[in-house]
Amino acid sequence: MTKDHRVSRRTFLSTAGSGALLAATIGIAPQFIRPGRAFAADALAPGMIGGPTGFEGAERYQYGPDTPEGRAIEALKELKGAGKAPDKIVLGLSDGSIGQLTQPFPAGAPSIKELFEKETGIALDIVPMPNGQEFTKTMQDISTNAGQFDIYAVEWNRLGDLAETGGIVKMDDFVAAHKPEWDDPERGYVNGAKGVSLLNQYRGSTYGVCLDGDFQTWNYRTDLFGDANEKKAFADKFGYELAPPRTFKQLDEISTFFFRPDQNMLGSTDLRTQGWGYTNWYQRFTSMASPNQFLFADDGTPLITSDAGVAATQEYIDSLKYKSPDAISWSWPEQYGNFGQGGAAMTCAFSNLPKFLDNAGNTGSVITGKVGSFLPPGREIDGGLVRRTVLWFNLSASISAQSKNPEAAYLLLQWLGSSRIYSWMTANPGGYFDPFQLSNFADPLVRQTYHDYHMDVVRESVARTVPSINFAGATAFHSALDENLVASLTGAKTAQQAMADTAASWKQTFDKIGSEKMLEAIKTNKAAWPTVVDPIG
Amino acid sequence: MRRPIAFEVFRYAAIALAVAITLVPIAWMTSMAFKPTAEWQATGANLTWWPKSPTLDNFRFIFGQSSTALIVALERTAAKPILSSLLSAGFGTLIAMGAGTAAAYGLSRFKAGGNLPLALLQLRLFPPMAVMIPVMVMWTFLKLNDTWFGLALIYGIVTLPFAFWLMKTFFDDFPREIEEAALVEGCSRFRVFLKVTLPMMAAPLASSALFVFILNWSDYLIALLLTNREWATIPVYMASLSSSMTGQLYGAKAALGLIAAVPPVIAGIAIQRHLVRGLTFGALKQ
Numbered sequence: 001m002t003k004d005h006r007v008s009r010r011t012f013l014s015t016a017g018s019g020a021l022l023a024a025t026i027g028i029a030p031q032f033i034r035p036g037r038a039f040a041a042d043a044l045a046p047g048m049i050g051g052p053t054g055f056e057g058a059e060r061y062q063y064g065p066d067t068p069e070g071r072a073i074e075a076l077k078e079l080k081g082a083g084k085a086p087d088k089i090v091l092g093l094s095d096g097s098i099g100q101l102t103q104p105f106p107a108g109a110p111s112i113k114e115l116f117e118k119e120t121g122i123a124l125d126i127v128p129m130p131n132g133q134e135f136t137k138t139m140q141d142i143s144t145n146a147g148q149f150d151i152y153a154v155e156w157n158r159l160g161d162l163a164e165t166g167g168i169v170k171m172d173d174f175v176a177a178h179k180p181e182w183d184d185p186e187r188g189y190v191n192g193a194k195g196v197s198l199l200n201q202y203r204g205s206t207y208g209v210c211l212d213g214d215f216q217t218w219n220y221r222t223d224l225f226g227d228a229n230e231k232k233a234f235a236d237k238f239g240y241e242l243a244p245p246r247t248f249k250q251l252d253e254i255s256t257f258f259f260r261p262d263q264n265m266l267g268s269t270d271l272r273t274q275g276w277g278y279t280n281w282y283q284r285f286t287s288m289a290s291p292n293q294f295l296f297a298d299d300g301t302p303l304i305t306s307d308a309g310v311a312a313t314q315e316y317i318d319s320l321k322y323k324s325p326d327a328i329s330w331s332w333p334e335q336y337g338n339f340g341q342g343g344a345a346m347t348c349a350f351s352n353l354p355k356f357l358d359n360a361g362n363t364g365s366v367i368t369g370k371v372g373s374f375l376p377p378g379r380e381i382d383g384g385l386v387r388r389t390v391l392w393f394n395l396s397a398s399i400s401a402q403s404k405n406p407e408a409a410y411l412l413l414q415w416l417g418s419s420r421i422y423s424w425m426t427a428n429p430g431g432y433f434d435p436f437q438l439s440n441f442a443d444p445l446v447r448q449t450y451h452d453y454h455m456d457v458v459r460e461s462v463a464r465t466v467p468s469i470n471f472a473g474a475t476a477f478h479s480a481l482d483e484n485l486v487a488s489l490t491g492a493k494t495a496q497q498a499m500a501d502t503a504a505s506w507k508q509t510f511d512k513i514g515s516e517k518m519l520e521a522i523k524t525n526k527a528a529w530p531t532v533v534d535p536i537g
Numbered sequence: 538m539r540r541p542i543a544f545e546v547f548r549y550a551a552i553a554l555a556v557a558i559t560l561v562p563i564a565w566m567t568s569m570a571f572k573p574t575a576e577w578q579a580t581g582a583n584l585t586w587w588p589k590s591p592t593l594d595n596f597r598f599i600f601g602q603s604s605t606a607l608i609v610a611l612e613r614t615a616a617k618p619i620l621s622s623l624l625s626a627g628f629g630t631l632i633a634m635g636a637g638t639a640a641a642y643g644l645s646r647f648k649a650g651g652n653l654p655l656a657l658l659q660l661r662l663f664p665p666m667a668v669m670i671p672v673m674v675m676w677t678f679l680k681l682n683d684t685w686f687g688l689a690l691i692y693g694i695v696t697l698p699f700a701f702w703l704m705k706t707f708f709d710d711f712p713r714e715i716e717e718a719a720l721v722e723g724c725s726r727f728r729v730f731l732k733v734t735l736p737m738m739a740a741p742l743a744s745s746a747l748f749v750f751i752l753n754w755s756d757y758l759i760a761l762l763l764t765n766r767e768w769a770t771i772p773v774y775m776a777s778l779s780s781s782m783t784g785q786l787y788g789a790k791a792a793l794g795l796i797a798a799v800p801p802v803i804a805g806i807a808i809q810r811h812l813v814r815g816l817t818f819g820a821l822k823q
Contacts, residue, residue, distance in 0.1 A: 337784020
């Protein structure tokens with residue numbers, strides 16, 4: 001006897017609907033039945049008026065009344081008392097960074113958000129922005145007068161463009177009134193006032209508060225570099241000892257040596273996709289002269305069509321040979337995923353890579369305990385070694401001109417971006433905000449999550465960091481460079497054509513913005529370039 | 538006449554190739570959705586078509602449960618984006634089909650609307666993105682930003698030309714004699730449309746609606762620009778599924794992709810009977 005097992009459409013739909021409902025219920029329900037987290041008991045150190053409590057070392061992040069954090073909180077309380085503070089401050093933030101504000105760290109601590117809300121009574125409303133779309137979303141809010149945010153957080157080098165739109169607030173009066181002490185020689189920005197000018201200011205006025213430290217840093221696999229067989233094979237082939245590269249020539253040789261696609265091993269990796277890749281071109285180009293190969297001459301002429309520009313671009317193209325076949329589509333998720341799976345010998349990444357991948361809690365990573373850091377490779381010029389890296393992306397927070405409470409927004413930023421709270425926040429592995437202040441590099445909790453071996457290299461990399469273009473027109477300048485570099489990587493243009501076309505586009509942007517404004521901006525930008533040249537050998 | 542064997546071999550090989558090209562990404566996504574974290578980025582000898590240790594972790598993860606092998610915590614679960622996609626694509630389809638069908642009938646039967654066909658065609662002469670800045674300004678003014686109904690409205694507008702032109706073709710091919718017979722029997726024009734024409738147009742309506750729904754359901758750029766956090770849709774949410782700990786959350790993306798494929802598939806099966814008829818409607822002229 002045969003039995004016909006046909007399923008009618010009605011039965012199918014009914015079953016599918018029930019199944020979907022059940023799956024959704026199973027998936028959604030646990031969110032609502034999770035037990036609430038216990039708050040740590042309050043116990044501020046003597047003389048402190050605020051800060052986190054409930055974990056060992058919390059006193060390092062607490063503050064007295066005469067600190068930038070203390071003044072910010074007191075001023076907010078005053079505004080609140082006078083009925084001039086808002087019920088909430090809306091902060092637009094890259095979605096990968098939000099965890100550092102919302103996830104308690106370390107165990108027993110409150111979250112940054114909880115602490116701020118508890119101390120001020122003002123709610124912090126964090127709106128996620130898709131990673132990489134921060135500037136687009138911000139410009140959207142400005143151009144449509146949507147007024148959805150009090151604070152935007154965008155790449156630091158867009159400050160000039162944003163300031164020129166009138167969409168963000170000049171903070172000079174607030175800075176004068178509340179004294180953020182960003183240039184504190186013990187705890188503040190690297191290079192003091194010069195660092196503050198670079199990160200927070202445009203044409204002498206403060207428009208942003210730095211919340212990041214995206215100095216591109218280099219990492220390598222200690223297990224591979226320490227392997228006796230690898231060392232011998234390398235020395236036999238190249239005639240010198242296998243060690244983290246000091247020059248780009250060594251980088252290319254070591255990368256070629258480790259490039260073993262049959263073993264899922266790439267030589268070195270980096271960000272190469274459109275919108276991200278030019279950061280690596282910067283490193284090769286700016287180290288072409290001592291102490292620096294600048295992008296522009298003092299009269300504004302682009303210098304990228306020089307022999308140095310063409311050679312750096314050709315090197316950049318040639319380096320594809322020891323990368324993934326789809327390297328030009330790689331952004332940080334591909335890069336981090338590959339390195340965490342042990343897929344490369346070296347990588348140039350954001351400074352947070354060891355925090356995430358050399359992390360015992362990251363059970364998916366196979367390289368925990370096997371990561372080292374090294375200073376950027378460079379070039380031997382005039383008896384010295386010129387090593388340059390670049391500050392790029394690096395989120396910086398600005399106040400929307402549409403905010404009805406700009407002072408309260410500023411005070412939040414002063415509290416968040418000052419050395420005590422920022423050190424506590426940057427140590428949190430829940431997001432991307434990285435160390436950049438002197439106090440961050442020395443902080444035990446930060447050094448614990450970022451690792452001692454890495455923090456010292458990051459601090460030294462900062463001293464060798466060139467700023468990317470950070471003046472009005474930065475978006476247009478970088479777009480032109482980016483598009484032409486991608487064209488050169490895909491073979492659509494030669495290195496020479498790519499640089500010539502970029503220079504032509506730069507000249508148009510330069511003329512559009514105006515010579516006077518541009519020359520002043522280029523001069524200011526150049527003043528922030530490093531002068532450190534290392535000894536050879 | 539029998540075709541040569543070589544021709545038949547070539548024909549079936551071509552069909553098999555086309556099917557493989559179509560199905561491989563779907564099979565890969567299905568497989569990835571059930572792979573544990575350790576298998577997401579396997580390459581070389583470790584690469585397998587099917588999960589070695591199948592798991593539902595990826596599905597649990599996007600609905601808010603922490604994964605056993607992933608220390609990443611999501612700020613938002615997939616529940617709201619799924620709801621947002623359902624509401625915005627569903628109502629957007631209703632708007633486009635409602636307005637498009639009515640306009641198509643009016644034009645097909647009464648030549649009403651004058652330049653309407655060209656005016657509607659203009660909506661498709663340039664990419665929707667080209668007009669998004671003014672749309673964003675309008676939506677902001679109307680407080681439609683980051684709302685499901687704001688998104689549904691723009692979806693309805695953007696896909697209206699498809700609905701209109703598809704339905705107009707179907708109405709043009711529909712025999713007027715049937716409507717005239719009903720009119721002779723005393724039916725009003727509106728009643729003819731409602732009780733006679735529309736029921737007989739179920740097949741074309743269904744296939745057009747499915748086409749429009751898929752267009753709305755798969756949109757990324759418009760939703761990216763017109764939503765922030767409350768009503769982000771599945772494609773926008775999916776783009777955010779990456780983490781510093783693991784890179785791209787391939788498994789989570791595949792799981793969400795699989796879930797996202799369910800509504801169009803269910804809709805397709807539900808109207809399967811009409812679909813084939815709708816796609817061939819009017820193929821045979823009187």
